[in-house]
Amino acid sequence: MKIDWIELKLLDVATNHPSRTEMCRQLHSLGHEIRYYCGYRYSKREFPGLPQGIIHYLNAPRLKRIRGIYLVVKVIFLVNYLLWKKGTDILILDYLTNLSSSAFIRPFRILNKKTKMILDVRTLPAVERTFKRDIKIFHLSLKKAKKTCDGFTFISPAMKDYCRKNANLDGKPMAIWSSGVNEDIFDPDRYIKKKKENFELFYHGAISVGRGIKNLIEALAVLSRKYSEMTLTLVGQICDEEQIKKLIADRGLGEVCRIMNPVVQARIPQMIRDCDLPVIPLGRFRAWEVSSPLKLIEYLAMGKSVVLTDIEAHRAIAGSHPFAFYSRSDKPEDLAEAIEKAYLAKSKLEIFGRDARALAVREFTWKKQADRLVHFLASL
Secondary structure: OEEEEEEEEEHHHOOOOHHHHHHHHHHHHOOOEEEEEEEOOOOOOOOOOOOOOOEEEOOOOOOHHHHHHHHHHHHHHHHHHHHHHOOOOEEEEOHHHHHHHHHHOHHHHHHOOOOEEEEEEOOOOOOHHHHHHHHHHHHHHHHHHHHHOOEEEEOOHHHHHHHHHHHOOOOOOEEEOOOOEOOOOOOHHHOOOOOOOOEEEEEEOOEOHHHOHHHHHHHHHHHOOOOOOEEEEEEOOEOOHHHHHHHHHHOOOOOOEEEEOOOOHHHHHHHHHHOOEEEEOOOOOHHHHOOOOHHHHHHHHOOOOEEEEOOHHHHHHHOOOOOEEEEOOOOHHHHHHHHHHHHHOHHHHHHHHHHHHHHHHHHOEHHHHHHHHHHHHHHO
């Protein structure tokens, strides 16, 4: 199959780029011709091991306001060109790309019945302050896609149910491919854990109040008074820098709470190996509830027990396995209780982690996700 995949995504700053780069790698290894089109903020980033000619960056002016408009126009022309050219078997769009181009593609869809169009939904709008406006745009894209797309793929069963109900997608071809992991890179046996005296809590990804990081720091403030060896490492792009750093200073956590800038993906497995307990403190926000957290699957593949908020997205992956220590909510007191429970069971965490590794390799490798996607595309 010849697959063209277009997203209004800035790949060079995306913390979840493996969901694109690893999927592209797998599709290529299965013998399919895959081209992924996206934007970039700073540079045309290269990804080691990914064959040349797969990633196609869309150039755009540096000016912030003009850049967005320019990219949208460019995407509209690209979608129509690929449909007019008739060389594409599968055209995959995200909801923003679909919405931008839907008004202009109907003539080409009439002329080109061969190319199958897929709306792939990886996420709901995730900015809480603009969520009410953004979700309306999302729903509009779904309604447009009912008329122009031949099928839909989703990141999780919860996302599928949400979109099916809100856009009345019953009867449309649908499939699920979730977040995954490269089980060879995220393999605890490849890394030697550093010896240290502290008990390290760990989180990597976007560092923001909306993702529960403020509450996690508050939980650490409570626990560090009881367990002086407990520390917290946060790795990623910090979004609410002033608020988060002030909180750390006000709680006197400067010596035990460390914030690191984003690192290349190749460094993440060693950092996970070195930590004692990853924590994902996402709250009950609709965008998180229907997600499939990439970091969670990476933690499991590295054989880690984890502390998780009790939301649908976490339960769908970790279930009731003993490696999952659930916090009733993202409130500091609930997070502290779950972390303490895991800490008191620290002699068993590695034993529990073997089950976590087995689950990740059995259900969540990128090869398994690619197989699911290809099987669906071939059925259209």
